[in-house]
Structures are given as structure tokens and as C-alpha cells.
Amino acid sequence: xxxxxxxxxxxxxxxxxxxxxxxxxxxxxxxxxxxxxxxxxxxxxxxxxxxxxxxxxxxxxxxxxxxxxxxxxxxxxxxxxxxxxxxxxxxxxxxxxxxxxxxxxxxxxxxxxxxxxxxxxxxxxxxxxxxxxxxxxxxxxxxxxxxxxxxxxxxxxxxxxxxxxxxxxxxxxxxxxxxxxxxxxxxxxx
Numbered sequence: 673x674x675x676x677x678x679x680x681x682x683x684x685x686x687x688x689x690x691x692x693x694x695x696x697x698x699x700x701x702x703x704x705x706x707x708x709x710x711x712x713x714x715x716x717x718x719x720x721x722x723x724x725x726x727x728x729x730x731x732x733x734x735x736x737x738x739x740x741x742x743x744x745x746x747x748x749x750x751x752x753x754x755x756x757x758x759x760x761x762x763x764x765x766x767x768x769x770x771x772x773x774x775x776x777x778x779x780x781x782x783x784x785x786x787x788x789x790x791x792x793x794x795x796x797x798x799x800x801x802x803x804x805x806x807x808x809x810x811x812x813x814x815x816x817x818x819x820x821x822x823x824x825x826x827x828x829x830x831x832x833x834x835x836x837x838x839x840x841x842x843x844x845x846x847x848x849x850x851x852x853x854x855x856x857x858x859x860x861x862x
Contacts, residue, residue: 687729691729694726694736695739697718698710698740699740699782710733712726712733744779751771752811761812768811776850777846809821812858813825825858828854
């Protein structure tokens with residue numbers, strides 16, 4: 673929800689509200705229909721806007737996808753910042769697993785689309801994804817992770833693709849399954 677900021681005109685507030693509605697509608701349609709199957713015209717029609725109005729806020733469909741992904745990327749960056757400040761490897765891993773699990777459960781349907789839709793995959797923020805992944809690997813395992821640690825970490829990136837097979841689970845069941853499995857993969861042997 674857009675809250676007016678002091679000095680922000682009514683017109684600017686309405687423009688930001690419309691932009692947010694476009695993002696929310698696009699995310700829903702991308703999830704339901706797939707990225708390629710969703711057109712800018714469909715997004716406009718859902719909102720009762722013209723296609724030109726959508727273009728006013730976003731120059732291309734890929735720009736909508738990138739904007740829709742930004743809050744998730746920012747959330748993961750904050751999670752990494754928090755984890756990096758935690759002393760103790762087990763506590764760091766636990767914090768990251770808790771945050772990542774909550775993130776996947778909260779965005780389970782969008783995570784599936786973003787990881788399995790071929791068009792969405794080719795439009796991902798590849799440079800940002802690689803930077804985040806490298807940072808996460810370092811936060812979890814330090815500067816010289818072992819081969820087993822790198823492998824376990826790499827397998828994590830396939831988890832969103834497994835979520836459709838877990839659609840029958842409630843959010844709490846999914847949270848527990850993800851948490852247990854990811855911890856088992858990342859935790860060093862006792």
C-alpha cells in the first residue's frame with residue numbers, strides 16, 4: 673500500500689499506487705499463466721487500463737518482472753547482512769535457513785514460476801543472482817568452502833523447482849519439510 677509522503681502530490685501517490693497494482697497483477701498473471709503467455713495487454717485489461725498506461729510505468733514486460741523480483745532480492749540481501757553479523761557458524765546457518773524457508777513459503781507460487789518458466793528464467797537478474805549466491809556461500813561456509821559444502825549449497829537452487837510437487841502441503845507442513853531438509857544439507861556433521 674502506498675502511503676503519502678510529505679510533499680508528495682496526489683498525482684504522484686496515484687501514479688505509485690497504479691504502478692504497484694500493475695506489479696501485483698503481473699505477478700499473479702505470470703504465476704497463473706506463465707511469463708510468455710502473459711501480455712502487457714492482458715495486464716492492462718485486468719486493471720482496466722490502456723496498454724499505453726502500462727508502458728508509462730514500465731517500458732517492457734521484462735522490466736515488470738525485474739521490479740516484481742526486487743523486494744525479494746532486497747529481503748535476501750537483508751537476511752545475508754543479518755547472518756553475516758552473527759557469530760558462530762551454526763547460528764548463522766540456522767538464521768539463514770529460517771529466513772530462506774519463510775521466504776520460500778511466503779512466495780511459494782511465484783518461486784515456482786520464477787524457477788521453472790523458461791522465459792522468466794532467461795529474464796532473471798543473472799548478475800544479481802550470482803552475486804547473492806556467492807555472498808551466501810561465503811556467509812555460510814567462509815572463503816574456502818569444501819566441495820561437499822559447495823555441492824550442498826548448489827542443490828539449494830533447485831528447491832523452488834520442487835515446490836510444485838509439494839503443493840498438497842500446508843504452509844506449516846512445507847515450512848517444516850524445507851527447514852528440516854535444508855538444515856540437514858547444510859549442517860556440518862557433529
